[in-house]
Amino acid sequence: MKDSETFKLPNRRWLILWAIIYVSFLIIDIIDPTSPIASLIKYIGIFLILIYAQRKFRTDHLLILALLFTLLADTILIWTHQFILGIFVFCFAHFFHIARFTKTAPKFLVPFYLIITSIFCFAIILGLPPIYSIAFVYALSLAANVLLSSRWHKSEPKNPAGLYAALGFLLFFFCDLFVGIQYLASQHIAPTALYGIATFFVWLFYYPAQILISNSSTETTTKTIAKKPNTL
Numbered sequence: 001m002k003d004s005e006t007f008k009l010p011n012r013r014w015l016i017l018w019a020i021i022y023v024s025f026l027i028i029d030i031i032d033p034t035s036p037i038a039s040l041i042k043y044i045g046i047f048l049i050l051i052y053a054q055r056k057f058r059t060d061h062l063l064i065l066a067l068l069f070t071l072l073a074d075t076i077l078i079w080t081h082q083f084i085l086g087i088f089v090f091c092f093a094h095f096f097h098i099a100r101f102t103k104t105a106p107k108f109l110v111p112f113y114l115i116i117t118s119i120f121c122f123a124i125i126l127g128l129p130p131i132y133s134i135a136f137v138y139a140l141s142l143a144a145n146v147l148l149s150s151r152w153h154k155s156e157p158k159n160p161a162g163l164y165a166a167l168g169f170l171l172f173f174f175c176d177l178f179v180g181i182q183y184l185a186s187q188h189i190a191p192t193a194l195y196g197i198a199t200f201f202v203w204l205f206y207y208p209a210q211i212l213i214s215n216s217s218t219e220t221t222t223k224t225i226a227k228k229p230n231t232l
Contacts, residue, residue, distance in 0.1 A: 009160075010215065014052060021045040022207050029200050039078050045207060046074050049214045057217040062106070066096035067214060083183075087134050091116055094141035100218050101148040101165075131183075142176060145169045149216070161220045168212030175205035 028038040050067045070093045077086035123133030149165035156162045178201040185195035
């Protein structure tokens with residue numbers, strides 16, 4: 001990994017802000033799962049994660065791009081409920097994470113896009129529901145990031161950023177596991193009673209996953225956390 005700066009923990013103000021956002025939407029979700037206020041708080045929370053990463057890791061452009069596409073995907077999923085388009089955009093968020101973990105040039109985004117489009121079109125030709133084809137690509141992308149982040153942590157066990165990446169994508173996996181249950185329940189493939197439970201657990205895992213991932217810049221060093229106070 002590039003030795004550009006020593007990893008530093010986020011300061012207390014960010015930790016308190018994240019905790020307030022997290023607890024707030026979880027409480028509202030328990031009281032009223034359909035409340036638009038909870039959706040607004042969640043969206044603001046994801047937006048602030050992007051702002052945080054942009055301020056703290058200005059030179060880690062791939063991390064910022066990944067979080068930007070994450071925000072775009074959440075914009076689609078939260079406010080329009082266009083699930084196929086939202087998952088499609090999320091695939092690109094995962095691509096930029098894969099690119100930063102493997103040091104792959106972003107120019108490979110073009111063949112990545114062509115592969116996704118080809119699988120999508122092939123599924124349509126075969127008469128398969130489009131949601132399953134794009135979900136397949138998404139699942140492969142997520143699995144790659146779970147594996148790559150775990151390998152990074154094992155290769156640099158003293159770098160907290162690697163640990164945060166591994167934990168973040170592990171939580172991301174559990175989040176999407178419940179997304180799958182949520183979808184199956186909505187289609188009456190799984191018991192419909194699971195829908196509300198799954199919806200709650202999606203964000204229970206998703207928000208801390210994004211916080212951890214936002215602190216997983218690959219441009220931090222393997223040194224221990226600096227003792228100097230962090231002003232961000």
